[in-house]
Amino acid sequence: MPLIAASAARRSVVRPALTAFPEPYSAGSVMSVHSLTVERVSAILALATQLENEDPLKRATRLAKRRIALLFYESSTRTRTSFELAAKGLGADTTLVSSLSSSIEKGETLKDTGLTLKALGAEAIILRHPSSGSPWLLERETGLPVLNAGDGMHEHPSQALLDLRTILAHLRPGVETATAETLAGVTVTIVGDILHSRVARSNMLLLPKLGARVILCGPPQLLPAVAAEAGPGLEIERDMAAAMKQSQVVMMLRIQAERLAGLQLDLEEYKSSYQLNEARLAEYAPGALVMHPGPIIRGLELTGEVADGPQSVILEQVHHGVAIRMALVERALTAGSAAACDAMGGRQ
Amino acid sequence: MSVILIKGGHLIDPAAGVDGLRDVVLRDGRVAEIMAAGKAKVEADAQVIDAKGLTVAPGLVDIHVHLREPGQGHKETIATGTAAAAAGGFTSVAAMPNTVPTNDSPEITRWIQAPERKASVRVFPIGAATRGLKGEVLNDYAALKAAGVVAVTDDGHPILKDSTMREVLKNATRNGLSVIQHAEDTRLTGGCSMNAGVTAFRLGLRGMPPEAEYGLVERDIRLLSELTREVNGSKVGHLHVAHTSTAQAIAAVSQARRNGLRVTCEVAPHHFLLTEEHVRAYNTNAKMNPPLRSIADRDAMIQGILDGVVDAIATDHAPHAAHEKEVEFERAPNGITGLESALGLSLRWLHHEWKLPLGRVLSLLSAQPAALLGLKGRGTLTVGSFADVVVFDPKAEWVFRAKDSRSKSKNTPFDGWTMQGKVWWTISEGRVVFKGV
Ligand SMILES: [Zn+2]
Numbered sequence: 001m002p003l004i005a006a007s008a009a010r011r012s013v014v015r016p017a018l019t020a021f022p023e024p025y026s027a028g029s030v031m032s033v034h035s036l037t038v039e040r041v042s043a044i045l046a047l048a049t050q051l052e053n054e055d056p057l058k059r060a061t062r063l064a065k066r067r068i069a070l071l072f073y074e075s076s077t078r079t080r081t082s083f084e085l086a087a088k089g090l091g092a093d094t095t096l097v098s099s100l101s102s103s104i105e106k107g108e109t110l111k112d113t114g115l116t117l118k119a120l121g122a123e124a125i126i127l128r129h130p131s132s133g134s135p136w137l138l139e140r141e142t143g144l145p146v147l148n149a150g151d152g153m154h155e156h157p158s159q160a161l162l163d164l165r166t167i168l169a170h171l172r173p174g175v176e177t178a179t180a181e182t183l184a185g186v187t188v189t190i191v192g193d194i195l196h197s198r199v200a201r202s203n204m205l206l207l208p209k210l211g212a213r214v215i216l217c218g219p220p221q222l223l224p225a226v227a228a229e230a231g232p233g234l235e236i237e238r239d240m241a242a243a244m245k246q247s248q249v250v251m252m253l254r255i256q257a258e259r260l261a262g263l264q265l266d267l268e269e270y271k272s273s274y275q276l277n278e279a280r281l282a283e284y285a286p287g288a289l290v291m292h293p294g295p296i297i298r299g300l301e302l303t304g305e306v307a308d309g310p311q312s313v314i315l316e317q318v319h320h321g322v323a324i325r326m327a328l329v330e331r332a333l334t335a336g337s338a339a340a341c342d343a344m345g346g347r348q
Numbered sequence: 349m350s351v352i353l354i355k356g357g358h359l360i361d362p363a364a365g366v367d368g369l370r371d372v373v374l375r376d377g378r379v380a381e382i383m384a385a386g387k388a389k390v391e392a393d394a395q396v397i398d399a400k401g402l403t404v405a406p407g408l409v410d411i412h413v414h415l416r417e418p419g420q421g422h423k424e425t426i427a428t429g430t431a432a433a434a435a436g437g438f439t440s441v442a443a444m445p446n447t448v449p450t451n452d453s454p455e456i457t458r459w460i461q462a463p464e465r466k467a468s469v470r471v472f473p474i475g476a477a478t479r480g481l482k483g484e485v486l487n488d489y490a491a492l493k494a495a496g497v498v499a500v501t502d503d504g505h506p507i508l509k510d511s512t513m514r515e516v517l518k519n520a521t522r523n524g525l526s527v528i529q530h531a532e533d534t535r536l537t538g539g540c541s542m543n544a545g546v547t548a549f550r551l552g553l554r555g556m557p558p559e560a561e562y563g564l565v566e567r568d569i570r571l572l573s574e575l576t577r578e579v580n581g582s583k584v585g586h587l588h589v590a591h592t593s594t595a596q597a598i599a600a601v602s603q604a605r606r607n608g609l610r611v612t613c614e615v616a617p618h619h620f621l622l623t624e625e626h627v628r629a630y631n632t633n634a635k636m637n638p639p640l641r642s643i644a645d646r647d648a649m650i651q652g653i654l655d656g657v658v659d660a661i662a663t664d665h666a667p668h669a670a671h672e673k674e675v676e677f678e679r680a681p682n683g684i685t686g687l688e689s690a691l692g693l694s695l696r697w698l699h700h701e702w703k704l705p706l707g708r709v710l711s712l713l714s715a716q717p718a719a720l721l722g723l724k725g726r727g728t729l730t731v732g733s734f735a736d737v738v739v740f741d742p743k744a745e746w747v748f749r750a751k752d753s754r755s756k757s758k759n760t761p762f763d764g765w766t767m768q769g770k771v772w773w774t775i776s777e778g779r780v781v782f783k784g785v
Contacts, residue, residue, distance in 0.1 A: 014701050015643075015646075015647075016621050016622070016697070109671075109674070109675060110675065110676060111674050111675070129676070131676035131677065131678050131679065132551055132552035132553050132630070132677065132678065133551065133552075133553075133630030133676065133677045133678075134630075134676045134677075136629055136630045137630065137674070137675070137676060137677075141674065151552070152552050152553075152678070153552035153553075154551060154552030154553075155552070195549075198552060201550070201552060224549065226545060226546045226549050227549055229546040229549075230546055230549055230550050231550075
């Protein structure tokens with residue numbers, strides 16, 4: 001069949017170039033952990049430590065009178081407060097715009113809200129939004145540095161960075177910077193609703209950059225097989241015991257009821273297979289750190305005893321959040337503003 | 349008496365098997381004479397087009413465009429959409445019925461074709477297969493056909509129910525109309541905004557599985573096959589699959605044809621050029637339905653074109669205003685413009701890179717789509733045909749700029765792409781409707 005021979009030959013022909021994952025326009029933006037190289041991660045960790053240790057009075061002069069907008073389209077306690085404290089700790093003026101108390105309610109678009117905040121003098125925007133990818137839209141339309149505080153099911157980069165800092169504090173005490181080998185030999189299991197979790201996506205893409213092995217664990221409805229292809233260093237293990245036995249860190253996730261979109265899930269069955277309780281923890285991972293990005297649902301993905309137990313570092317995570325977010329806010333307003341201008345000029 | 353003499357160009361008329369230097373005389377809206385180059389006498393009142401070094405071909409035919417009128421003139425009007433068509437070398441466009449209101453009636457069909465719409469090129473309305481595109485109640489196909497529709501479809505929506513699709517096929521066949529299916533099993537695509545797969549997972553977007561397309565194509569083929577058996581093949585219906593995007597759908601069409609069914613398919617330039625990777629920056633100009641698919645699917649579109657399984661290149665020209673696309677990816681409407689980039693992309697990639705002969709590229713853009721919808725006297729330049737001509741420089745390279753588009757909307761992922769083949773003249777029924785500069 002000459003046709004088949006011809007077909008085979010044609011398969012090797014040139015195709016239009018694929019687009020790479022795009023870099024942000026502004027050097028100070030953090031929208032995905034994708035653009036965070038190990039060097040950038042290392043610099044952020046070092047800056048976090050520096051800021052944390054700095055005299056609070058001196059620290060508060062760093063961004064004195066600079067304006068930062070927090071634009072929150074979803075309710076949030078810890079992330080919003082954490083960013084707000086971080087920005088205020090650096091002396092910045094913050095303004096909170098939330099979907100419940102603003103013109104957003106009246107149908108204003110993200111573009112127009114962003115442009116309005118810019119006109120009011122905002123120099124950076126911290127965005128929490130229910131739509132994946134919304135930080136790209138906001139950055140493109142405003143030209144301002146954007147910190148992604150969680151976008152839909154996509155990413156939550158500051159959470160992954162604070163999780164990393166928490167892990168380092170326990171497993172690599174004294175290490176304030178990072179290389180591609182820093183977490184070599186460390187296995188982190190992420191358990192639960194990975195499909196709908198932006199925290200899971202950011203962590204599973206960030207931690208392997210530092211050498212960690214990441215095991216994803218959950219039922220097929222909440223963890224599609226394709227997740228293992230999302231980046232290097234990822235594996236799927238559906239058996240929680242098998243995953244835990246290999247892990248120094250067990251990261252639990254909340255079931256995102258608001259994103260299940262009609263998916264039927266038997267919660268009793270889920271708990272019997274994937275709930276982190278004292279018995280499981282004692283038997284399979286008695287030395288592991290127990291993490292959770294919050295908010296936790298006690299009695300569902302983990303028991304209250306585990307959340308409050310000696311292996312839990314859930315509140316430490318919250319603590320590390322402020323230092324990491326100080327570093328991100330400082331970086332947003334100071335990192336490579338010239339490069340940012342170049343990037344904008346080149347894209348117009 | 350208007351006369352145009354196109355002198356000394358390289359005439360490629362695939363339907364007539366012509367490929368050589370010819371003079372072409374157009375008189376009163378029809379092709380009057382085709383002669384060896386240099387033989388045509390210059391009549392005193394003739395407009396002479398010197399086509400030396402240029403290709404002369406039948407005006408292009410796009411059987412899948414959304415002209416947005418009536419009802420959505422902020423996106424496109426019939427005047428602006430057909431101006432874009434003319435600039436792209438098209439002289440016939442088939443207009444999809446998902447307007448506001450939908451084209452359910454002879455009145456709207458006639459309104460679309462009225463001279464007041466100021467169309468630059470011929471518009472062939474396609475009627476809504478069911479009332480309001482709801483997939484329930486069939487429209488009056490005899491009346492629609494009498495008013496000028498050339499096919500029926502619910503494009504934008506599938507005809508999902510077996511019982512409805514069976515009735516649509518039966519009625520359309522009885523009235524000599526093609527049925528165009530937007531093959532999307534919407535039970536599998538709720539809340540989805542791109543192709544299912546690792547890229548969708550990575551981007552946190554819900555994905556449409558390929559089976560949502562090919563599953564419905566296979567279902568339609570089964571229904572057509574059953575109906576054909578019922579009538580002992582006496583009156584064979586025509587099923588056309590719009591904007592095919594998955595390898596399995598192409599395979600299903602190919603198999604159906606081998607089984608003797610009249611099933612055809614079209615592929616849009618974005619589906620033979622782009623993949624789901626183009627969504628990575630949440631570019632809403634990479635959002636359309638069906639979505640950009642995997643590399644394997646994209647390659648299957650190329651292969652289907654090269655192997656002759658694909659019957660037509662159609663743009664699915666779907667203009668949207670800037671403010672409608674400048675929103676969150678999941679909220680953005682589906683679709684991109686295509687009329688002004690289809691020829692340039694097809695020549696650049698299908699012909700130049702992938703060595704599909706020029707005549708075959710042009711056939712996919714004119715003769716074959718015209719034949720597919722039974723547009724008589726279109727897609728060919730034999731004597732007596734409509735004087736629908738495109739004259740272009742097949743070698744010229746140029747860069748497509750969205751901002752220079754004649755379309756009212758600029759939503760294209762091909763802004764800044766290098767095109768091949770510059771259109772110098774587009775002639776619709778004997779009138780010059782576009783002149784390149
Ligand atoms: Zn469609």
